[in-house]
Amino acid sequence: MRIAPLSLLISASLFASCAFAQDTATVTGIESEISIKQAEYDNATQILEKHLKEESQLQSQLDLLRTRSTELDKEKNQALDAMNEMYRRLIDDPTIDISAAQARYQQAVVDHKQNKDDIAMQLAAIASHRKDIEQIRVAKHTQLNTLESLKEQLTTARVERLRNEFTREGTLEVNHTINCKRTETLAACEQRGQQMGLQKATKRFVDQIFANLTEERLVEPKRNMAGAQVQVLSSHVVNSAFSGQGNYNVNLSVTMRGDVNSSRLCNLLSVDNRYCSEYGTPLSTGYQTSYETTFTDSQLTFSDSKDNTNVSVSRMSEQPIHDYSVKPMPTVKPQLDANKMIELTLRSNVYDDEVFIDGVSFGSTRLATTLPSGIHDVEVRKQGYQPYRVRVDLRKPQTIHAKLVKKPESIAAPTYTSEQRNTTPVTSTALGGNAAAAMVVIPAGKFEMGDINGNGLANERPVVEKTIASSFAMQNKEVTVGAYQQFVSNTNYKTEAERNRGCAYYLNGEPVWEVNLNWRNPGFEQSSDFPAVCLTYNDAKAYADWLSGQTGQQYRLPNEVEWEYAARAGTKTEYPWGNEIGKNLANCGWCGSEWSNKSAAPTGSFAPNAFGLYDTVGNVWEWTHKSAEQADVTVRGGAWNFAPSLARASTRLILAPDFRANYIGFRLVRER
Template sequence: MRIAPLSLLISASLFASCAFAQDTATVSGIESEISIKQAEYDNSTQILEKHLKEESQLQSQLDLLRARSAELDKEKNQALDAMNEMYRRLIDDPTIDISSAQSRYQQAVVDHKQNKDDIAMQLAAIASHRKDIEQIRVAKHTQLNTLESLKEQLTTARVERLRNEFTREGTLEVDHTINCKRTETLAACEQRGQQMGLQKATKRFIDQIFANLTEERLVEPKRNMAGAQVQIISSHVVNSAFSGQGNYNVNLSVTMRGDVNSSRLCSLLSVDNRYCSEYGTPLSTSYQASYGNSFYDSQLTFSDSQDNNTVSVSRMSQQPVRDYAVKPVTNTNQLVVDNTKNQMVELTLRSNVYDDEVFIDGVSFGSTRLATSLPRGIHDIEVRKQGYKPYRVRVDLRKPHTINAKLVKKPESIAAPTFTREQSNKSVSSTSSAAVVVIPAGTFKMGDINGNGLANERPVVEKTIENSFAMQSKEVTVGEYQKFVSNTGYKTEAELNRGCAYYLNGEPVWEVSLNWRNPGFEQESNFPAVCLTYNDAKAYANWLSGETAQQYRLPSEVEWEYAARSGTTTEYPWGNEIGKNLANCGWCGSEWSNRSAAPVGSFSPNAFGLYDTVGNVWEWTHQSSSQSDVTVRGGAWNFAPSLARAATRLILAPDFRANYIGFRLVRER
């Protein structure tokens, strides 16, 4: 089959520019807001550094005043002794002049008092400065969380923009001429010419879509994995004619809509698959075609000889579907029809677990139950879930097929350090917090290992845990804290003084009515206790130590990060991406994300057997004698995933409390 030179004339706009301009405006708006927030955060960082430097200077001045106080105290005592000696001599010799001794003592008293006043003023200045630093730090944490949240929104907006750009609708006019074969009828030549024009129209449509993608440079190299499709909405012959030389010319007007395998959008943009999980399987909407002439109703897949890019074209009607693959033949201008290749076959996947993730040929397709259409041929299928062995199978897809994946739990002894659950010497009924796991001794790298962290996570240092230690496997719960309060009558700092902080419109707001009993969201006894200060946590540790005859305390930062990493060097126990519904943090895909804390132990433990080291609530760590502030670790239900990494550190004042901060304890050997 020989064809004459082909000309394609686009006579109608391909794009609904208004909608896509809005998508771009959304992305641009978020990028602009990120730029503003980044500048605010950088400015706060500079202000904090300035205040910390000033505080250091004030502390140095205080140290000098205290050192001078000792000298002045010594001088005052010496002046007093000298004056007393002069008084004794005055009794024997009334003519002795004691005025110089009196003046010396008077000056010593004045100098000593002045120094005491200076110390008091310096302490007041430092205290005021400390309050400013605390406020700046809280503001920085807010700005950081807002900044990271905006980045989450930006990625979501980019994915949505790309999806909308792929699903554009437009009309093309195609002018197509072919030579009729001597052996075919005029009707057959007419039908073939119209079919070839239709195929070229869909190819040009796909080319136009890719050429007009906002992030075309990023997506184009991955074109073959996009799963881009064309759905023909309608087409009709504008005009057609036969020439005296046996040529047939047809002018077609074809209205089409793009389609894409939405689960692959994240791979095209090189972002985490969790941003695409909401889309699930590709679109399956059917369109009723309307034709001026009698075309075959079909799904067409063909390859263009110039770039060898495959394009899938869906054209739906009530008639049976016929499949074609139009391919070039070597060293000839003829095109042959092959209806045995590139057919789409339905595949259904089910599994025996929830919240799994399906990968087909290395691309995430969401969770089971899953139904999708794949090109006919061999495909590699994998179903994954945290804590289970992956299910893998290779299928030669020739007809509709269903796979029932059976995932098996991993033994705790495999690919994870052994951990041991222990109970305290007292009965469990005393308190369930005594349930701990033993963390083995070892060496690890602490800090921003992967280069994605904050300035206070650097430099990365190697730390050694000389001896094993026991740590509570879960965060201390409301029920456990209630036992402590009932036993001692303890009042938390939130209950005694202006309540507890919560986030409102991205800002921490103090609410006097909030405390561990009423944190601002519904909770039960198995929720982590929050709205507690560092001292509130220490008070509980002291009580538990007395109750159990075991020594409990808050973990050091080194202990906490070592236990949270559980032998890994990745950002999270399962890898460098947060995934979906693997933890309770903002935008992490759980039912509690950005709503409230979750019941402790709602997600799989890490390799050491610790729950919720990622998200749920920030956890207090031990304050060393050289620190004036305390660090919290682990992220929270309303903080961005990037702040739930094992290395993330937030520094707070010991009396700060919020409904996203709790704690867990370690038990001494």
């Protein structure tokens, strides 16, 4: 509900600024681009479905031709036998007419040859169709990544727009009338009236800010969580007067600037907190649950335009010190020490943590803030660490040194059922010291496979329950450059990228082939502990076959069921730690790591999941096993240059077996 203007005058700068129009234009522009890209993606999906249907029809026709080939071959042999029989009879009876037998055989040969030609043409058509399908799929993946990246940009733009809308400046004119108390002087009544008028102005100012937010419907219900504040820039008395009834009326013109606790913007928009991390620590102000205005001892002079006299009243601090919620403005007279603010400083022994004071996020340490005196509950959290909690009786400035202790288990350790036995990851290192030999045992169990939370792609549905009947061993990290080097040195193997056309990389959101790129030179700097990339499905399979021969045990790529079961590690969330990607928990595009959108990261740079597996989220896509009947292969897990939404446990991208890129690698499982 918007406030009627009445005696409220807001300058144009509050609601019609070029900067704010630009914010909205940016959001609108990204939304428009998303709409275009979504249409392109949907169109590519329809084209792909059409090509797949045509391929299925071509394959059915090929099957018919092959069935007919068997029949024609049989007919040709029978016609030949019949013609030979006629020739034998012709020796005894030269008058026998063998032309029908000859014609039958001749037709059988012609039909058989024509069918062979039709099969060859059909195979060529299918091969051509397969190339088109592969190109469409790669284009779809590109469009999907671009689409998800635009959604990242849109959320960032929405957060920035909201921040700018909260920090607008404006001039407000307000009338306020009070009844003078019999025990106070006229000067005291005048001062109290002006102070209360100033309170009314700040309250109405923040009301107008909320009412004019672009996403007001979404934000308003969370108003008490916003930490919205007002800073008075200047103020003067337009006119004032006493009445014979003992009333004092004042007309104030106040110029103010809004402010907001930036760390809370994400919660207001219901988006992941990582979008607000760039704003650093919150404002150095405690959150108050009333409209009460706090005054300091400094003085603010109001100039009366009528008689040019000056009236001194207590002035608000130059730092923003007004916090608002949905409670009504109190009518009690403000006191100078009614809400004394005291400085609290926090330090911790870790970085990228998050501080909560009385349940409200205040950003990360190092943090210096001011809070109302009294009891406060302080908590410092970081993924993978036990939270640090303390209750503080804040009477004088204090410094808290929080010491966080790392959890013995991983950041996402779930509770297992009795079916999920052997829950402690078991590492196998008895494989001749080979760099690829670090294995963990994945326990048997059941799980739900697919788009459990409804955020996935069409090929992740429906959700089905799968059973892993027996435990199996899986490499705890992606196969590294060093491990692949051992294989190549031992076999002189040449990868498909080295033999033909190089490897693909992303340039301006499009996959581009570079002939000089391969696993040795993927287009970014790497060392031996980086994941080996620019490898095809067959390159990965060749490594698995070699490792099997070296160790006497059977290694292979995991199938999709095994991969997702191991990646989920007993969870039903999008990622091992929850449904939000967070910040700096994995290496994917816009995930906040030092490698995001730049390159792969050394394997094991982030915490493992509950089964002891590293990098199941991001870093590089991983090949999975395909059956003999499948023409294409699925990669899982996301990558350093793909959007976080594509690094979910259930995300599937389908590729041709000979595709290679500097964002695709693999890991192996070992047969029992």
